[in-house]
Amino acid sequence: MDVFEFVSAEDLAQAPEDPTSAFAYYIGIAQRRLKESLRQYDGDQDGWRGVQDEKFAFHNYIIGVAKAYGVDPFRAMEVPDPETYDHKAIRRFEADLAHFMTQLIHGNAIRERRDSVAIPETLKDKLRSHVNALQTAIDNNDSLTESKKAALHAKLREFLEALDTNRVPLWKLASILIGAMSIGANALQFMESPAVQKLVNTMWTTLAEAKAASDDQRHLPPFDPPQILLPPRRPREERKQPTSPRESFSADLDDEIPF
DSSP states (O other), X not given: OOHHHHOOHHHHHTOOSSHHHHHHHHHHHXXXXXXXXXXXXXXXXXXXXXXXXXXXXXXXXXXXXXXXXXXXXXXXXXOOOTTTOOHHHHHHHXXXXXXXXXXXXXXHHHHHHHTEEOOOHHHHHHHHHHHHHHHHHHHHOTTSOHHHHHHHHHHHHHHXXXXXXXXXXXXXXXXXXXXXXXXXXXXXXXXXXXXXXHHHHHHHHHHHHHHHHHHHHHTOOOOOOOOOOOOSSOOOOOOOOOSSHHHHHHHHHHHHOOO
């Protein structure tokens, strides 16, 4: 398998900007494509060779993605020698990857939960009414082209869809709102309208109220930076080599003496 059998141009365009999130995103896609490709092989010797080649390509792809996004420790790995790549190397890499992905996925989930809020229905209704008012303002504004109006309405629909989830990531709502403002920024008459400015400011205030209320209920500890991913096993300590024949002889005696 080559790189575009693991990931498509559409997948590349939809990848998250955060490096670790993007790494997890690409690994998930590549693992699914690998499983689909492995179904074609039988359990005979030729089939096993095909499986081994596919898994080697996957191994190579993961290291390449890690280097592109600076994800340790995979970016420090070297591409294995295809001539000596065997079942033992496959098992070891799969175990290491599973260990790191477990840390990565759960670490991201913890951070996303911290950055999300359970908005009460009263505040959701308040935000929905602001969105409806903005939609009306967009339709009634003559300075906006039809394409601008369509783009703004699409952003506001995206905002409402995010609002309907149980826990809403604040960064998502904020990015949607900023995106809508940037679309309307070219139409000064629209953005300078006192009614529009008041609606947007009220929406920001409502989001801040929701975040403050959520934090008070959860009693969150102080923010901690993302933890460094830990290796799957401790590095082995190298045994000190004897510096002289006498030291080697003494060490051998120590191993043989039972007391």
